[in-house]
Amino acid sequence: MSVSPSPSAPVSPSASVAGSAPAPASAAGAPTQADLLDFVRRTAADAALIDSLPLDPEGRTWVRLEGPGGSEAWLIGWPPGTGTGWHDHADSVGAFLTARGELKEHSLAARLPTDGWKTLELTEDVDRQRRLPAGQGRSFxxxxxxxxxxxxxDRHAVSVHVYYPPLPRIRRYSRTGSVLRLEQVERPEDWQ
Structure with missing residues (x-):
């Protein structure tokens, strides 16, 4: 499984392009989780855009998209057997949807302290998992x-991801059983 330094951990750069027309932001100006989920649904339905993503047999590929209301969006290609490793998106809300293939998400149903810790022991009831076949997604x-x-x-997957505000940082974790350890904090300059 590969892990690399980008918003959703792609490993090889691609050109930035504008995506589908951004959805309008909420009345307050900032897109809501519902706006972000609507954006990934509409973008994933754009077959020409999905087909335009170059796929690499070994590393993830990505294209930066224009998201709604100043959000940060990505179209990501996932070769067989790849993943992000455990991470969070700090103070950003987001959404993602599988456009092709199938992804699996493991998540924690617990809010972690935002700073001041290196290792946490998780309780048994915090693990969640979901399969996300093409057309399925979620906001968070x-x-x-x-x-x-x-x-x-043996099959690539392609997904659309969006974050608001644009990612201020990503915290990467390692996990051994019930122990979650903060390993690294990345900032935008690390992946852009």
């Missing part, structure tokens, strides 16, 4: 800790 709130995987042995 701030500090959502998860890992996303393409477990297929």
């Amino acid at each position: 709130g701030r500090h959502h800790v998860h890992e996303v995987l393409n477990e297929s042995p």
Whole structure:
């Protein structure tokens, strides 16, 4: 499984392009989780855009998209057997949806402290997992800790991701059983 330094951990750069027309932001100006989920649904339905993503047999590829209301969006290709490793998106809310193939998400149903810790012991009831076949996605709130995987042995997956505000940082974790350890904090300059 590969892990790399980007918003959703792609490993090889692609050109930035504008995506589908951004959805209008909420009345307050900032897009809501519902706006972000609507954006990933509409973008994933754009077959020409999905087909335009170059796929690499070994590393993830990505294209930066224009998201709604100043959000940060990405189209990501996942070779068989790749994943993000455990991470969060700090103070950003977000959404993602599988456009092709199937992804699996492992997540924690617990809010972690935002700072001041290196190791936490998780309780038995915090693990969640969901399969996200093509057309399925989800939104999430701030500090959502998860890992996303393409477990297929032979098929690429493609997904659309969006975050608001644009990612201020990503915290990466390692996990051994019930122990979660903060390993690294990345900032935008680390992946852009």
